[in-house]
Structure formats: C-alpha cells, structure tokens
Amino acid sequence: MTVATSRGGWRLLSTELRRRPAALWRLAGWSVLEIAPTAASGFVVARAVDEGFLRHRPGVGLAWLGGLAVLMVVGAVGARRTFGSLADIVEPLRDAVLAAVTAGALQRAVAGVERPNAGAVAQLTGQVEAVREITAALLMTLRKFGFTVVSTLVGITVLAPVLVLLVLPPLVAAVVLFWRLLVGVAPRSRATMLAAERTAASIGTVVGGVRDVVACGAERRAAAEVGAAVDAQADTERRLARLESVRIPVVALGAQVPLLLVLVTTPWLVGRALATPGDIIGAVTYLTAGLLPVLNALVQGVGSLGVHLGVVLHRLSEAAVVPEQDAPVDPDRPRDSRLEVRGLTFAYGVHADPVVHAFDLTVVPGEHLAVVGPSGIGKSTLANLLTGLIAPQEGVVRFGGVELPRIGPDTLRTAVALIPQEAYVFTGTVRENLGYLRPDADDAELDATCAALPLGALVQRLGGYDAPVAPGTLSSGERQLISLGRVHVSRAGVVILDEATCYLDPVAEAAVEEAFRVRPGSLVVIAHRISSALRADRILLLDGTDAHLGTHVELLAASPLYADLVGNWTGTAPQLA
Amino acid sequence: MTATASPTGAPAATQATPGDDAVGTDEAVGRARRRAADRVLLDTVRQGRWWTGALAVANVVVAIGNLLTPAALATALDTVLGSARGASEGPLLVLGGVLAAGIGATVLLELTQPYSAAASTVWLRSKLVDRVLALGVVGLRRFDTGDLVTRLGGNTATASAAGAVVLASALSLATSAGAVVALFLLDPLLGAVFLVGVPVGLALITVFVRQSSELYGRYQQLQGDVAGRFVDAMAGIRTIRSAGTVSREVDRVLVPLPELSRAGRSTWQMQGAVTWRLLLLAPLVEIGVLALAGWLVTTGRLTPGDLVAATGYTTMGLVFFDQGSILIALSRSRAAARRVAEVLSDPPAAPRSGSAVLPAVGDGTGGELVLAGVTVCSGGLTLLDGLDLRVPPGCAVALVGPSGSGKSTLAAVAGRLIEPDAGSVRLDGVELSTLDADELRRAVGYAFERPTLLGTTVLDALGYGIPAPVPEDLVAAAVAAHADGFVRRLPAGYDTRLADAPFSGGEAQRLGLARAVARRSRLLIMDDATSSLDTVTEVQVARAIEHALDGRSRLVVAHRAGTAARVDLVVWLDGGRVRRVAPHAELWSDPAYRAIFAAERVDTVASSTEEVSS
Numbered sequence A: 001m002t003v004a005t006s007r008g009g010w011r012l013l014s015t016e017l018r019r020r021p022a023a024l025w026r027l028a029g030w031s032v033l034e035i036a037p038t039a040a041s042g043f044v045v046a047r048a049v050d051e052g053f054l055r056h057r058p059g060v061g062l063a064w065l066g067g068l069a070v071l072m073v074v075g076a077v078g079a080r081r082t083f084g085s086l087a088d089i090v091e092p093l094r095d096a097v098l099a100a101v102t103a104g105a106l107q108r109a110v111a112g113v114e115r116p117n118a119g120a121v122a123q124l125t126g127q128v129e130a131v132r133e134i135t136a137a138l139l140m141t142l143r144k145f146g147f148t149v150v151s152t153l154v155g156i157t158v159l160a161p162v163l164v165l166l167v168l169p170p171l172v173a174a175v176v177l178f179w180r181l182l183v184g185v186a187p188r189s190r191a192t193m194l195a196a197e198r199t200a201a202s203i204g205t206v207v208g209g210v211r212d213v214v215a216c217g218a219e220r221r222a223a224a225e226v227g228a229a230v231d232a233q234a235d236t237e238r239r240l241a242r243l244e245s246v247r248i249p250v251v252a253l254g255a256q257v258p259l260l261l262v263l264v265t266t267p268w269l270v271g272r273a274l275a276t277p278g279d280i281i282g283a284v285t286y287l288t289a290g291l292l293p294v295l296n297a298l299v300q301g302v303g304s305l306g307v308h309l310g311v312v313l314h315r316l317s318e319a320a321v322v323p324e325q326d327a328p329v330d331p332d333r334p335r336d337s338r339l340e341v342r343g344l345t346f347a348y349g350v351h352a353d354p355v356v357h358a359f360d361l362t363v364v365p366g367e368h369l370a371v372v373g374p375s376g377i378g379k380s381t382l383a384n385l386l387t388g389l390i391a392p393q394e395g396v397v398r399f400g401g402v403e404l405p406r407i408g409p410d411t412l413r414t415a416v417a418l419i420p421q422e423a424y425v426f427t428g429t430v431r432e433n434l435g436y437l438r439p440d441a442d443d444a445e446l447d448a449t450c451a452a453l454p455l456g457a458l459v460q461r462l463g464g465y466d467a468p469v470a471p472g473t474l475s476s477g478e479r480q481l482i483s484l485g486r487v488h489v490s491r492a493g494v495v496i497l498d499e500a501t502c503y504l505d506p507v508a509e510a511a512v513e514e515a516f517r518v519r520p521g522s523l524v525v526i527a528h529r530i531s532s533a534l535r536a537d538r539i540l541l542l543d544g545t546d547a548h549l550g551t552h553v554e555l556l557a558a559s560p561l562y563a564d565l566v567g568n569w570t571g572t573a574p575q576l577a
Numbered sequence B: 001m002t003a004t005a006s007p008t009g010a011p012a013a014t015q016a017t018p019g020d021d022a023v024g025t026d027e028a029v030g031r032a033r034r035r036a037a038d039r040v041l042l043d044t045v046r047q048g049r050w051w052t053g054a055l056a057v058a059n060v061v062v063a064i065g066n067l068l069t070p071a072a073l074a075t076a077l078d079t080v081l082g083s084a085r086g087a088s089e090g091p092l093l094v095l096g097g098v099l100a101a102g103i104g105a106t107v108l109l110e111l112t113q114p115y116s117a118a119a120s121t122v123w124l125r126s127k128l129v130d131r132v133l134a135l136g137v138v139g140l141r142r143f144d145t146g147d148l149v150t151r152l153g154g155n156t157a158t159a160s161a162a163g164a165v166v167l168a169s170a171l172s173l174a175t176s177a178g179a180v181v182a183l184f185l186l187d188p189l190l191g192a193v194f195l196v197g198v199p200v201g202l203a204l205i206t207v208f209v210r211q212s213s214e215l216y217g218r219y220q221q222l223q224g225d226v227a228g229r230f231v232d233a234m235a236g237i238r239t240i241r242s243a244g245t246v247s248r249e250v251d252r253v254l255v256p257l258p259e260l261s262r263a264g265r266s267t268w269q270m271q272g273a274v275t276w277r278l279l280l281l282a283p284l285v286e287i288g289v290l291a292l293a294g295w296l297v298t299t300g301r302l303t304p305g306d307l308v309a310a311t312g313y314t315t316m317g318l319v320f321f322d323q324g325s326i327l328i329a330l331s332r333s334r335a336a337a338r339r340v341a342e343v344l345s346d347p348p349a350a351p352r353s354g355s356a357v358l359p360a361v362g363d364g365t366g367g368e369l370v371l372a373g374v375t376v377c378s379g380g381l382t383l384l385d386g387l388d389l390r391v392p393p394g395c396a397v398a399l400v401g402p403s404g405s406g407k408s409t410l411a412a413v414a415g416r417l418i419e420p421d422a423g424s425v426r427l428d429g430v431e432l433s434t435l436d437a438d439e440l441r442r443a444v445g446y447a448f449e450r451p452t453l454l455g456t457t458v459l460d461a462l463g464y465g466i467p468a469p470v471p472e473d474l475v476a477a478a479v480a481a482h483a484d485g486f487v488r489r490l491p492a493g494y495d496t497r498l499a500d501a502p503f504s505g506g507e508a509q510r511l512g513l514a515r516a517v518a519r520r521s522r523l524l525i526m527d528d529a530t531s532s533l534d535t536v537t538e539v540q541v542a543r544a545i546e547h548a549l550d551g552r553s554r555l556v557v558a559h560r561a562g563t564a565a566r567v568d569l570v571v572w573l574d575g576g577r578v579r580r581v582a583p584h585a586e587l588w589s590d591p592a593y594r595a596i597f598a599a600e601r602v603d604t605v606a607s608s609t610e611e612v613s614s
Helices: A007-018 A021-055 A058-110 A118-159 A161-208 A210-215 A219-271 A277-319 A379-386 A409-415 A430-434 A443-452 A456-462 A476-488 A506-518 A530-534 A552-558 A560-571 B023-046 B049-082 B090-135 B137-142 B145-160 B162-186 B188-235 B237-243 B246-253 B257-298 B304-345 B407-414 B437-443 B458-462 B471-480 B484-488 B505-518 B535-548 B561-565 B591-599 B605-613
Strands: A339-346 A356-363 A368-372 A394-399 A416-419 A494-498 A522-526 A538-542 A547-550 B369-378 B381-391 B396-400 B422-427 B444-448 B523-527 B553-557 B569-574 B577-582
Touching (some): A021 A118, A021 B257, A058 A118, A058 B188, A058 B237, A058 B246, A118 A161, A118 A277, A118 B188, A161 A210, A161 A219, A161 A277, A210 B090, A219 A277, A277 B049, A277 B304, A339 A379, A356 A394, A356 A547, A368 A530, A379 A522, A409 A416, A416 A476, A416 B237, A430 A443, A443 A456, A443 A476, A456 A476, A476 A506, A494 A506, A506 A522, A538 A552, A547 A552, B023 B090, B023 B145, B023 B162, B049 B162, B049 B304, B090 B137, B090 B145, B090 B162, B145 B304, B162 B188, B162 B304, B188 B257, B188 B304, B237 B246, B369 B407, B381 B407, B381 B553, B396 B407, B396 B561, B407 B523, B407 B553, B444 B505, B471 B535, B484 B505, B505 B523
Parallel strands (some): A368 A522, A368 A538, A494 A522, B523 B553
Antiparallel strands (some): A339 A394, A538 A547, B569 B577
C-alpha cells in the first residue's frame, strides 16, 4: 500500500471538520476561558510583586493572587466545557468516517474489487477509532499551544513591550524549525509504522501456520523470516529515534533562549526603567509556566501523532472509495425469464487459460439444469457470469432477450437470484431474514415456503417469524435453509444454487431441489454431489477446457469422464448389498 | 482456525491449569508466576545493555538539571534585579549551563530510550518465536492462535518498554521528592502548604482510573458490535451482491452508531470532569504556595527570585500526579511480561529430539509404522488409550471412527506433532523421539484438512521446508494433487504470490496435498486432506495420489466411505481404542460401521451411492 501521498486523507478530515463550524467556535470560546488564568498569570504576579510584596503591602499582593485564584476556577470551568465541544466534533467525525468506510468497503467487496477479509475489517474499525482519538489529542494540543502563545505574547507586551522583541524572534525560529523537522521526519515515521505492520503480518503467518511449519520441518526458515522482519523494524525505529532527538533543542530555542535573553538584558532594562522587577518576574512566569509546557507538549506529541493520523487517514480514505457503478441510462425490460448464453469465453487473467470457451447455453423457463465438474474449475465463475455479477471477456449473456448490462440493476437482481455456498444470515428476526428479498411477503407465503422446504421445524424451534436469530448459534445447514427459504419466497424467475445445499443431508437436499423445481421459473444447480445432477433435466459438465451439455443418458454415452465418474460411484454399490 | 487450534480434537478450554489440583497453593503459584514474569522483565531490560545504562545516566542528569533549574533561575533573577548597575555574569552562566546540560541529557534520553527498547524487543521476540516453534502443535493446545500473535507482537513490545518506564517513574518520583525538599529548604511553611494538597490529588486519580475503565468498557463493547455486524456482512457478501442490497447492509452495520456516539460522549464528559478537578487542585496549591511566598518576600525571609523558584518547585512537585499514568504503564508492562512468561516457562515442555537416523531404504519405498500401547491424555480426557497399530510398508491404512474417537490425535502422534504420554511410536524400528529432527521431517509428510500455505509464491509454498526443492518435482506433485490446472490459470501461474491468490478451501487443500507429496517421504499422513473437494474431484485426486505415491506408506483419516473403500486396510477407532482392523468391504456389513458415515458430514460417497442405487 502506498502511503507516500496522504493528501486524500487530510482532505477527508478537513471536509468533516469544516462541516461543524459551530462546535469548532464553541471549542475556541471555552479554550479562551481555559487559557484565561495562564494569560493573566504573568501580569498578576508582576503587579503582586511590584505593588504588593516589594512595597511591603502583602494585602495588595494577596488580593492580586486572589484574583488569579478566581480566574483559575473560571479556567477550570472552561477546561471542563472544552470536552463537551470536543465531543461535538470528534463523535460526529467518527460516525462520518465509520459510515464512509463501511459503505466503501462493502461496495467494493460487492463490486469484487477486493476480497472480503475479516482481519481487514478489524483493522478498519481500529483505524477509525485511532482517528477519533488522535484528532481529539491533536485538537486539544494545538489549540492550547495557539492560545497560550498568543496570550503569553500579549501578556508580555502589556508588561513591557520591549520584552516581546527578546521573546518573539527565537520563538518564531523554533516553530519554523519544528515544522521543517516535522516534514523531514514524516517519511521515516511512516516507514516505522509500515515496518511494524510487516512484523505483525510475519508473526501472524508463522503462528497461524505453526502446525504446518513443524510438519514441513521448516522451523529454522520460519524463525529466520520473523527475525528478519523484527530486525528491519528495530532498524527503522532506531533511524527514526536519531532524527527525532533533534527536536529537543527546539524547545530550548523557543522558551529557554528567550528566558536567558530576558535575564541578560534585565539590568539594562530595569536601569533604563523600561521594565520593573515585577515585569521581569511576570515575563519569567509567562515563559516558564506558560510557554515552556505547551512547547514541550507540541514537540513531543504533535510530530508522531500527526504522522500516525496522516497514515491512518490515508488508509481510510482509500477504504472509503466507492467504486463507480455503470447502470444503463435507459434500461430495457426483459420479455420473459429465458436465460441465453452465446459465445461465452472467460479466464481469470489475461495470460491464463480460459475457463469456458465460446460456449452456448439456453435455459428456458421451468427448466432444471445441473452443472457438474471438478472443484475450482470455474463453476462459481459461471454462476457470476450468468447473474451479470462479472462481465465475460467474450460473448453475451441475455435474460428475457436483453443483454445483462442493458437491464437495470434492480430489475436484474430481483429477477435472477444466486444462493452461494456460504449462506448469509444476519442478526435480526426470522421474518427479516426470510423477507430479505421480499419485505412485503405475508405469513401465508412464508408458511408455504416453510412447508415446501424442510424449514418449518427450524422456524418453530427458533420461536416463530418474529423471533430473533443469532447467526452464530445456527449450524451451517440451518443457515443454508434460511437463505434458501429467502429465495424461495422471492419473485426471482431464475434461481441459481451454487453448492447452496452442501451442508444439508441428502434427503433434505432432494426436498429443496424438488421445491425449487416445482416453483415457477427455472433452476440452475451447481452440484456438490452427483445425486443433484441425476435429478436435473439436463446436465452441464465442465472439465476445465470444455463444456459438455446433455441429459444423464446422453453424457454417459458422450463423455468418458462423466461415465467414469458415475461408474466410480456405482462401483462401490455392490458393497451396499 | 479450529483446525489449527485443536489439531488433536481436544477443546482448549478443558486444559488443566497448574494449581487446579492443589487449591491451597494458589497463592504460591501466583507468586511464582509474578516472579517468573519479573525475571523475564529483568532479562529483557538487560538486553538493552549499555543503551539502558546510558538511558539511566540521562535520566539522572535530567532529574538533577530539573531540580537545579529553579534555584539557578532564582539566583540569576536576584542577581540581575539586585545589581541593576554592574551585573555579575556568574549566576547567569550557571543557569545557562544547567539548561544546556538538561537539553543534552534530554536528547540522550530521547535517543537511548528507543535504542534500548529495540534491543530488548528483538531479543524477547526471537526467544518467544523459538519457543512457539519448539512447542509446535502442543503450544496450540494451550494458547489460541490469535492470543499467541498478540503475545508475540504487542506484548513483547510493551514488556520491552519496562526499562524506560521504570526509569521514567524513578525520574518523576525523584524530581517530585526533590522539589518538595527544595520547598522545605526555601521555607518549611512552603513545603507544608504543598503537602496539604497531595492527598486530595491522589483520591482524584483513583476515581479516574475506576470510572474510566467502566465507561471505556461500554464503548468498546459497542465498537465490537459494529465490527461484528461488519464482519457478518463481509462474510455474506456474495448474497448481498446477488441480491443488490448493499445500501441496506451499510445501514444495518451502522445501527449501533447512535448508541456508540452516546457512550463516546460520556467518556469525554468523564474526562472533562476529572480534568476540571485536577485543574482546580493543581493551581490552587500553586496559588497557596505563591501567596505564602509573596508574604514571605514582604517579611524579607524570601527574595523575589525565591518566589519564582517556589512556583517552579511547586509545579515540579505536582509532576508526581503523572505517576498515575506511569504506574499504569508499568503495570501494563508487567502484565505483558507475565503473558510472555506464560509461554516461555509454563508447561507443557517442548518436545526434544534425538540424533538417531533411519535405516536407508530406496526412493519410493514405504516405511513401516508401529504404534505400541500409545496413550494420549489431555485436560483429564484420555484421547488414545493404550492403542496398538501397524502400517505395513507401502500400505495405505485408513482411520475411521465417530468424531472424538481419536483419529486426528492418532494422526498427530504418528508423525510426532504431539508426543504420547505412554507407549512407543516407531518408524522402521526407530523410536520417533530419538530421531534427528530433520530426519523425522524428511521421513514423514503431512497433509491437512485446512493447510496453511506458507512462503512467498505458489511454487515456494509447495517446496516450503524442503532444503533444495527442484521446481519440476514440485510441479509434478501439483499435477498429482490436481492443483496444476487452477495454478496455471492464475495470473502468473506458479510464480503468483500467495498474497495475490486467495484460494478456496478445496484449492488450498490440493496445494497442501501437493506440498506433502513433493516431500517424497516414506510415510504420508493425510488428516482429512480431501474433505473440501467435491466427490468428483476427490476420486480424481485419490487416483492420482495413489499413482504418485506408489509404494510408499500412507495413513489416511477418512470421513467418507469412498475414501475408506480405496485403501488396503481400515482401522476402526472407537473411544481412543482400536475396535476392528479389516478391509472396508468386510467392515461394511456391520451396521455400526455404516452408521459412522451416516453421522459424519453428509456429502459422503456412501450416501450418494445409496441414492443412486436405490
């Protein structure tokens, strides 16, 4: 993954922040209140010293300090309220980023751009959380730095304008230097993050595959590979440390050099009556109690946090990209539910052998077709082609006389249903799951489906249509039954079962296929067992290079492979007797 | 995951933990574990060597510099204010020197901290990786895979930070204590005022830690809810895709969002409340000290410079409150070290290897495997109970039995992925535990139900662990396992990177099979290694494997009757013992034997054939 440019990520953040100006202004307002005691501190100390303690009037001095104490209470109230405003900024930010990332990731998984991956999902949600926390930390640090610097400079100006000339130039130099360092360190910082990710991946592979490592006798190789990743990470960390240690003198330049300058010039300033002793003590207070801590916080925190946020935002902005969908502008309506394939050729890659080659097929309404062939030969790919989920390299697929890309997506998805092997059941009620494709289905229709499929017992056990379903508590077969019921109750004219009954027992499988066969529309079964093929009107045999179409009897005669396979099964039959 | 987590069929939860049988010694065990953890921590910190030493020096210099700064500042301030005419540069130079030394030491600190941590982490990780690999499958009985990854990745890094954390804690404590002493030295009253505020602050910190863990727990739970829905939708992506319902799914994933937002706001509010209290306390202590110092200036007991110094020492004394976060970091390091120590030093012991070699046999010749009185126990369960078994040279033997009968455990013992608690396992007359480790892995190959493919490319994965693999042999093995076809259809064929080629269960299984075939071992153990293949493919693969492995011995865990029908001999296991040994055809007349396949996964050849023939 490239992280060289993280501009898209920052744009994501700034767009979201700009949407909430009111919260930002509130945060600024409460911050002014929070900073008030710091802003006043030097001035108050100066007056307390000059007019009170140095003139032997402790009452006056204490009165000034009492005023500061009041301001501190006010400041504490302000500080407390800043968190409310902060929540108004970062909570909606997290909501927006999470929504964008969820939509992006699901849309891209649906478009087949990326393979769904549970690890990647966990990483994404973790990164969204990092955005929330780091943005909050950065906002708090940066606004405190900004307000403190301004109020310190104003305070010193009020005490003795000449002092600002001593404080401002080194401070500006320090901030400029800090920015330059930040830019210089950022790539190294990114490299460190990437190295850590590579180490984690390497550890994950070896630990996850420890049984296989041992069984292959490859312990030394595995240890060496993890060791190399760990060493590489340590290397980048050391390199980063060398670069980052340079930032410490920035603090000295920004806060301690002004302090020394003020002290060195004090005799001259006080002698010329350009500043009182109280002014000097006030300025020292501003520099040591105001400026130094915030400069430290800026230098220690902002650098690494900023880079981390940049990388994470970049990742998330990539994850939030929604692929373009090309729906036809003026879609044609299918005339019926006849499925036609003409001259179809498809391969995984440009250089790969085609999975199917110049292939013709027609499935008429009411027909029952079985597809058989070895695992990994492209049966699921064929299912995706027939439903228009992927486009063929050559040839066309027509539904109701219309080429699939010319049909509106909603029409096509409603008319052609694909049930994959991995059944999708989500947390919700039985009704929500069964009515997924037809939310308007009434109880009578659901009852009919439950009776047709062997689904009634399961629904009853779960507690009826309005009972909740927890996917994790269902067996694979039960999940398949629910997703089969969902399509059975739908209005789809073509149903494609892609090994959708593989976890059911043979009796249940036969019942399911029968239920779909008598249902209006056509049925395509990608078979896991040969028994599925024997029930079909016609059988399509894929052997990797060619496609053979015919009835069971025709294929037995025409395809040695088919005869061989069926013969093999029946070959064990005598033992049954 | 389940396949790797409990390869012996033993649920991890039933593992006995030390102390189960000796309730009275729980405390002693806990103490011993903490000691072991602290020992690991100490060893780890030592690996920083002179970087850690330099870090300690830097910390001491920084502490001294911090403590001297207010005093030096006060002296300098009094000097410049008191001698408006004709200043003495001495105190200013001292202040400059103290500040410069502080900066130098801080730079050193910033540099040595990551260097020492990196050295520690590298050492600890390498030690732990070696241990995990030495434990092998045995380790997975006790630790979940994800858990081990966390221990190796995150926990080692956290534990390695311990040195820096301890030093930072010492620095913070020393600075605070020194500052309080300095306040007392300036004037005992100042120190007394400061000390009054400290107990209040401590109480606040305790409240913070307690409240925050509850609120964060709620927040994390809701986050987990969102992530769970997200993962669910991803798992059902093909259904969502074909149903065209992706936008509805996005909404469903985000259902807990308002609740999450509310929980998030509570955490910020809690932080605000705590900050507010701390902000009230800290400055009020400062104002108290400052007011007292001001009064003391009036009476002449303190100089104006001392007033600045008093403020500085008060702030420094309050650094003590950072101790809360440092203590949390330290307890985190110790907890991490404990998790690392559990892997490093707790039982089970890693299996040891001998140096024996096997008697030479010709290439393509099978070995003879003899198990005698093999017993395997785990978590109070007896998985194999005094089991005897012989795989004659060049024969294929199937293990058949209901789940929990010990098939996978037997397969694991036969190639010494785990060791028997009693009995002997001999290959060509040599006890496996006395064999040289490399010799053993050359002699025994494994193919699993869910193999993990390791290496860079597909070709590399096939030759993984083979010292000098010959590409032609690897391709031949792929052909035998019926993997050649789909591999050639990949964008870059055999040179396709594993990361770029996500394989289906059936494809991964065939590659795992090819990897095992390529090893040309005298014994091949197949643990349900063709279960993801449809019946058509399984027949093809089985035939090709028979041909490729002609003459070598095979031990096959079989769930399908068809698999059992194709081997020379079936060993029928029940409850960790051998029930019968006979050819499949002979056993088939026994209804109890047929019942095994009926209860097993439904896609068996037997059930298909029954339908076909009926």
